[in-house]
Amino acid sequence: MTSVPLVFSPRLSVSQVEEGRDLAPKFDDRGLLPAVTTDFATGDLLMVGYMNAEALQRTIATSEAHYFSRSRQVLWHKGAASGFVQKVRELRIDDDQDCVWLRVETAGGANCHVGYRSCFYRGIPTGADYPGAEGCLEWKEEGKVFDPAAVYGNSPNPTQL
Amino acid sequence: MTSVPLVFSPRLSVSQVEEGRDLAPKFDDRGLLPAVTTDFATGDLLMVGYMNAEALQRTIATSEAHYFSRSRQVLWHKGAASGFVQKVRELRIDDDQDCVWLRVETAGGANCHVGYRSCFYRGIPTGADYPGAEGCLEWKEEGKVFDPAAVYGNSPNPTQL
Numbered sequence: 001m002t003s004v005p006l007v008f009s010p011r012l013s014v015s016q017v018e019e020g021r022d023l024a025p026k027f028d029d030r031g032l033l034p035a036v037t038t039d040f041a042t043g044d045l046l047m048v049g050y051m052n053a054e055a056l057q058r059t060i061a062t063s064e065a066h067y068f069s070r071s072r073q074v075l076w077h078k079g080a081a082s083g084f085v086q087k088v089r090e091l092r093i094d095d096d097q098d099c100v101w102l103r104v105e106t107a108g109g110a111n112c113h114v115g116y117r118s119c120f121y122r123g124i125p126t127g128a129d130y131p132g133a134e135g136c137l138e139w140k141e142e143g144k145v146f147d148p149a150a151v152y153g154n155s156p157n158p159t160q161l
Numbered sequence: 162m163t164s165v166p167l168v169f170s171p172r173l174s175v176s177q178v179e180e181g182r183d184l185a186p187k188f189d190d191r192g193l194l195p196a197v198t199t200d201f202a203t204g205d206l207l208m209v210g211y212m213n214a215e216a217l218q219r220t221i222a223t224s225e226a227h228y229f230s231r232s233r234q235v236l237w238h239k240g241a242a243s244g245f246v247q248k249v250r251e252l253r254i255d256d257d258q259d260c261v262w263l264r265v266e267t268a269g270g271a272n273c274h275v276g277y278r279s280c281f282y283r284g285i286p287t288g289a290d291y292p293g294a295e296g297c298l299e300w301k302e303e304g305k306v307f308d309p310a311a312v313y314g315n316s317p318n319p320t321q322l
Contacts, residue, residue, distance in 0.1 A: 007293070007294055009294045011322045012322075013322070014318055014320050014322065017320060018275050018320055019275070021283075021296045021297065021298040022294060022295055022296060022298070023294040023295075023297050023298060026321075026322075034195055036197050036206055036209060038199070038206060039204075043199065043200075043203060043204010043205065045197055045199060045253075045262045048255065048260045059287070060286075060287050060291050062287075062288070063287040063288040088287055091284060091286075092206075092282075092283060092284045092301060093283055093284075093285055093298070094209065094280040094281050095273055095274065095275045095277075095280045095282070095320065096319070099209045100285070112256055114256045116256075119255040119256045119260075120253040120254065120255050120262045121256070122182075122254055123253045123254075124221060124252045124254055124261070125221075126220070126222075126223075126249055126252050127221075130221050130222070133168055133183060133184040133185070134184075135182045136182065136183070136184050137181070137182040137183065137254070138182075140253060158257070159175050159178060159179055159257040160257070161172045161174070161175065161187075
């Protein structure tokens, strides 16, 4: 892996952070910020991950999404195992610079370890349509895009109870 | 404020959480989960907030976005102060049920306390276009939708350095 310098601007004032042009991201006490990834063509939310400074720098440097895996505690080049690399077509940062938005095109079209296109394949009815928590979720995708067992084999499932 | 029962399903197994129909959300050690809010019509990312159990329950019950304000440490009915209420047209949850996605229509079209339509009004160039952190951010919105001083007056700015 090539070396990537981890250089961001210092956070000097609220006006610099909110209204300025310096990239001065704020990482939380774990050294992470949330990264929201949507489909460039449709706007659908695909996944929410986390980045440490190195993941953000590598995403900027390569235009491919890198995250920090909280379950494995390692830098995670999305698609390195599955082939579903996310090409970053646009990268944005929010007002207080503690969150980034990636608009991506995904090789193969799958983004979720369960096998779906998006991690958000189930809906929660609201208002009068909500029947209570038990059995309420509704499927929003037709079916899986790939078979997780075929792609990930015996790798541990990242979902924790 | 009317009473809202805070009842979700218990988390029993990975297959129940990932492949089942029970709403069994996972809140982190602060009692929160991230909530990603996009524009129902355009798919643009508007904001990323956090919900505690009560905020999620109220969002479900009312079809209006409620968050938990980390800076003020209170339940936050978005738009109660500014008028920019977010009507939830669709609510989704992710594979391991520790993140929700709100697709909303916002009264007045503004969602960011700085005055923009979206909190993500600046872009970060990537790859060969990235000139370094200083001065790199590019404006992605034409201008502000409202004047924060007129709407919020002397309320403290939530951005923290």
